[in-house]
Every structure is written in C-alpha cells, then in structure tokens.
Amino acid sequence: MRLALKILIVAGLSLAILLPLLMIRGVILDRQRYRADAVERIARSEAGSQTLTTPVLVVPYVETVEVEEKDANGRSTGTVQRERESRWIFFPSTTDLTGTMAPYTRRLGLHEVRMYVFEGQLRAGFDVHIPDDRDAVAPRRIGRPYISYGITDVRGLRGTPRLRLDDAQAELKQGAGGDLGSGLHTVLAPLASGDRLQLRTTLDLALSGSETLAVVPLASETRVAVDSPWRHPLFNGRFLPTAREVGQDGFHAEWAVSSLASDAQLQVLNGARAERDTAAMLRENGEAGIDALGIALVDPVDAYVRADRASKYGVLFVLLTFAGFFLFEMLRQLRIHPIQYAMVGLALAIFFLLLVGLSERIAFGWAYLAASVACIGLIGVYLSAVLRSRAWGAGFAGMLAILYAALYGLLISEDNALVLGAGLLFAILAAIMLTTRRVDWYALAEAPATATPPPLPDR
Numbered sequence: 001m002r003l004a005l006k007i008l009i010v011a012g013l014s015l016a017i018l019l020p021l022l023m024i025r026g027v028i029l030d031r032q033r034y035r036a037d038a039v040e041r042i043a044r045s046e047a048g049s050q051t052l053t054t055p056v057l058v059v060p061y062v063e064t065v066e067v068e069e070k071d072a073n074g075r076s077t078g079t080v081q082r083e084r085e086s087r088w089i090f091f092p093s094t095t096d097l098t099g100t101m102a103p104y105t106r107r108l109g110l111h112e113v114r115m116y117v118f119e120g121q122l123r124a125g126f127d128v129h130i131p132d133d134r135d136a137v138a139p140r141r142i143g144r145p146y147i148s149y150g151i152t153d154v155r156g157l158r159g160t161p162r163l164r165l166d167d168a169q170a171e172l173k174q175g176a177g178g179d180l181g182s183g184l185h186t187v188l189a190p191l192a193s194g195d196r197l198q199l200r201t202t203l204d205l206a207l208s209g210s211e212t213l214a215v216v217p218l219a220s221e222t223r224v225a226v227d228s229p230w231r232h233p234l235f236n237g238r239f240l241p242t243a244r245e246v247g248q249d250g251f252h253a254e255w256a257v258s259s260l261a262s263d264a265q266l267q268v269l270n271g272a273r274a275e276r277d278t279a280a281m282l283r284e285n286g287e288a289g290i291d292a293l294g295i296a297l298v299d300p301v302d303a304y305v306r307a308d309r310a311s312k313y314g315v316l317f318v319l320l321t322f323a324g325f326f327l328f329e330m331l332r333q334l335r336i337h338p339i340q341y342a343m344v345g346l347a348l349a350i351f352f353l354l355l356v357g358l359s360e361r362i363a364f365g366w367a368y369l370a371a372s373v374a375c376i377g378l379i380g381v382y383l384s385a386v387l388r389s390r391a392w393g394a395g396f397a398g399m400l401a402i403l404y405a406a407l408y409g410l411l412i413s414e415d416n417a418l419v420l421g422a423g424l425l426f427a428i429l430a431a432i433m434l435t436t437r438r439v440d441w442y443a444l445a446e447a448p449a450t451a452t453p454p455p456l457p458d459r
Contacts, residue, residue: 009338010322014315017345021314024352028311031356032304038111039210046106046115046155050209051292053150053216054097055124055201056268057090058177059191060143088131091265092124092201095219101228103297114211114297116228117158122149122203124219132194145191147201148176150183150216158206166200214294217257218264224255230297237294238262255293264291303359303367306411311352313407318345320403320428324396327436328387340386344379351375368411372404 063086066079099120105112133140147165151157154174163170163186176183191197214237215224229250235241239262241253259265267290299305322341329336351371358367376397384393406424413420 007326010326010341013338013341013345014319014322016342017318017349018315020346020349021311021318021352024314024349024356025308025311027353028304028308028356031360032308035111035304038108039113042106042108042113042115042210046210047153047208048156048210049152049212049214050118050156050207051150051152051214051216052097052118052122052207053148053176053183054095054122054218054222055092055147055149055203056218057092057126057128057145057147057188057197057199058087059090059130059145060085060087061140062086062143063140089269090126090128091259092126092219093221094125095217095222096123097121097215097222097224097226099226101213101226101230101295101297103228103230114299115208116211116213116230116297117206117208118213118226119206120204120226122201122205124201126197126199126201128197130191130193130195130197140193142191142193145188145197146177146185147188148183148185149203150176151207152182153209154182154184156208158208161203161205163204164202211298212294212296214292215255216264216290216292217255217259217262218268220259222255222257222259224257224293225253226295227252228295228297232298234296234298235294236296238291239293241293253295257293262291267291303364304356306364307352307356307359309411310355310407313410314349314352316425317348317400317403317407321345321348321396321400323432324399327432328392336386343382347375347379347382365408368404368408372401372408376400376404 062083064081065084067082068079069077071077097120099118101116101118103114103116106115107113130142161172161184163172163184165186165188170186172184172186175185177185188197213226215222217224217239227250231246231248231250233246233251233253235244235253239255239257242256243254245252321344325336325341325344351374354371354374355367358370361367362370379400380393380397382393383396384390387393387396406420410420410424
C-alpha cells in the first residue's frame with residue numbers, strides 16, 4: 001500500500017506540474033503573436049512580402065454589341081447597339097528572371113524581422129498577332145496597348161527601375177494598368193487590326209520586401225535563377241527548384257516552368273489577380289491563390305520555435321527527475337516529501353520561462369546555457385540538503401546537465417530531432433531497466449520506512 005500510495009502521489013504531482021508548463025507555453029505563443037505583429041507593422045511602414053508577376057501585353061479595345069432591352073415587367077422591348085470595353089491579354093513566349101536576394105534585418109522593440117533586397121533583371125520576349133477585324137462580328141476600335149508588371153508592394157522599389165523595349169529606353173508608369181492591380185506599366189505605340197508585334201523587354205529593378213518573394217510564371221517558358229547569401233531558404237509555392245545548391249555561403253536555385261504545367265495563365269484570364277495576397281499565402285500556408293514559385297528567408301528553428309519545442313519536453317524532464325527521486329527513495333529508504341518533489345518540478349518548469357525571456361535579449365545558445373546553469377545549480381544545492389549528501393545532489397545535478405545537453409541537441413537539429421529523441425528515450429529507459437533489474441519490488445514495498453533515516457556518506 002505504501003508503494004502504491006507513493007506512486008499515486010508522484011503521478012499526481014507530475015500531472016499538477018502540467019499546469020505551469022501549459023501557462024509557459026501560452027506565454028511563448030503570445031510572444032510569437034507579438035513578433036507576427038512586429039512583422040506586420042514593419043511591412044506597413046517599409047514593404048511587405050513581395051510577389052513579382054512576369055510581364056503581360058494588354059491590348060484594350062471597344063466593340064459594338066447588340067443588347068436586348070427589357071421593360072419593368074421583364075418583357076423584351078427589342079435590341080439596341082451598345083459599346084462594350086474589353087481587352088486581349090497576351091503572354092510572353094519566354095521569360096528569364098535572374099537576381100540576388102541580399103538579406104538584412106529591421107528591429108521593432110525586441111523583435112528582428114528579416115528583410116531582403118532583390119536586385120535582378122527580368123527579360124521577356126513577345127510574338128503576338130492582333131486579331132483581324134474581318135473575324136469580328138462588329139467593328140472594333142483598338143486602344144493603346146501596354147505592358148504590365150505586377151508588384152505587390154511598390155513601396156519596396158529601390159531607386160527607379162529601368163525598362164528597355166528591344167534596345168530603346170521606355171517610360172514606366174505607376175500601376176499595372178487597368179484592373180490588374182499594383183505594379184508598373186509602359187504604354188506602347190498604337191496597333192492596328194491584324195498587326196504582328198515582336199518585342200523583347202528587359203526590366204532592371206531593385207525590390208525590397210519582408211521574408212518572402214514569390215514569382216508568378218506567365219510565359220510559355222519561364223526560367224528563374226536566384227542567388228543569396230542566406231543559408232536557410234524555404235522553397236515553397238506550387239513549383240520547387242529544378243536545381244538547387246545550399247551551403248555555408250548561401251544558396252543558388254533555378255526553376256524552369258512551362259505553361260503546360262501551370263494554370264497561372266488561365267487564372268489571370270479568368271480574372272485572378274496575380275498580386276492578390278500571393279506572398280502572404282505563401283508565407284503562411286506554402287500555397288498561393290495563383291500558381292507561383294516562392295522563396296522565404298527563414299530561420300528553421302528560431303528562438304520561439306526552439307523554446308516551444310523545448311517546453312514540449314518539459315513533462316519528460318519532470319517525469320525523469322521524479323522517477324530518479326522515487327528510485328532513490330525506494331532503494332535507499334530515504335523519504336522525500338511531496339512538497340520537495342513539487343519544488344524541484346517548479347524549478348524545472350521555470351527553466352523554460354527563463355529561456356524565453358533571455359532568448360529575446362541574447363543569442364539562443366547563450367540564453368539556453370544561462371537558464372540551464374541557473375536551474376541546475378539551484379536544484380543541485382536544494383537536493384544536497386534534501387538528500388543529506390552533497391555528492392548525491394551533485395549527481396542529480398549532473399544527470400540534469402546531461403538531459404539539458406541532450407535537449408539542446410534536439411532543439412538545434414531540424415532534420416534529426418525525431419531519431420535523436422527516440423534514441424535518448426530508449427537510452428534512458430535502458431539505463432533504468434538495467435539499474436533496477438535485480439530489485440525485488442515486493443520485498444521493497446513491504447520494508448518498513450525508517451522514521452529518521454541515517455545520513456548518507458558525504459562522497
């Protein structure tokens with residue numbers, strides 16, 4: 001009965017420690033939301049996530065159509081001729097985008113936001129035929145054609161972009177033109193019915209944004225090549241790179257997208273705006289409302305993600321420590337009061353709160369070291385008195401130091417965290433089983449508890 005009661009008490013205390021651990025996880029989630037707010041505020045004041053749409057040629061026209069008129073009762077009163085505005089949208093046959101993403105940071109309070117400047121060149125080739133009026137039911141008046149570039153947030157433009165049509169400089173104007181949204185456009189010379197237009201365009205630009213750059217491939221063949229010194233890119237969107245190199249010096253990625261593999265042209269023709277929240281959806285969901293390829297400059301395990309992952313191991317820390325106390329209590333016949341269990345459990349929980357607070361001020365590695373040294377030192381001093389032996393207190397502190405070191409290895413590993421965690425749990429379970437393999441638990445449970453246990457040798 002005594003053994004069973006003790007097991008129930010230890011289990012109850014383990015569950016009770018879940019409450020402060022859950023509260024600490026709530027604090028971590030709140031801090032993550034504060035950082036998201038900081039990203040939005042910086043995006044509002046400088047530039048947000050960017051989506052760059054490859055150019056399209058737009059030719060507006062006005063045609064005369066017959067429209068049936070109805071009276072107030074819905075009965076037809078005949079047909080009349082009306083003018084209707086419409087447009088042709090022509091996509092380039094080839095598009096090449098090459099450039100470099102140079103990262104930098106902006107701070108708002110405690111939070112750092114990753115920004116970038118994309119300096120690149122966007123080349124496109126058009127070969128289009130204007131429909132002949134002989135194919136039209138009624139005559140058409142063709143307006144001034146223009147080439148449109150979609151950009152989510154034009155505030156991110158650094159300097160003045162330069163556009164060349166063939167080998168001649170062209171003037172860029174604000175807006176993507178018509179209802180295509182924000183961006184840039186240039187007006188071309190008038191075209192007539194049945195004309196053929198062959199044109200090469202080259203746009204040089206520097207564009208800043210926050211965290212994510214998306215590119216909408218609208219050409220029959222789109223090629224994109226991006227270099228950056230950032231070592232942790234996230235390639236998202238609907239298309240992954242066909243070639244990539246990621247190393248200590250940064251990354252190089254290349255895409256080759258055919259219009260046969262993308263619905264972007266159809267989506268634009270059906271009225272989808274290429275710039276509509278594409279970058280935001282890529283950042284949040286890895287998917288976009290329109291087919292696009294995306295690059296995000298991310299920290300694979302930032303301070304808050306690491307702290308949140310660490311807090312998930314909090315229960316394991318408490319259980320392992322309590323299991324060590326329980327085995328020591330049973331094997332050495334030294335009674336440890338439930339309040340002493342609770343004190344050590346709270347000290348273990350406070351570690352995660354210290355970790356979050358310190359990691360907002362200093363690098364995560366140093367924050368982890370400071371928080372772990374503080375908590376391990378506190379528990380070691382406390383257990384030296386509880387166990388009446390400085391040697392046993394130091395031993396438990398050493399055990400905790402090994403656990404904290406193993407946990408840090410799990411936190412900084414993105415790809416191997418599962419296998420390392422599983423191996424750690426197996427090693428701990430194996431150690432406990434091998435240590436207690438010769439223990440007679442029935443005899444141990446029937447042994448009377450010592451009223452005043454003899455002091456352990458100070459070793």
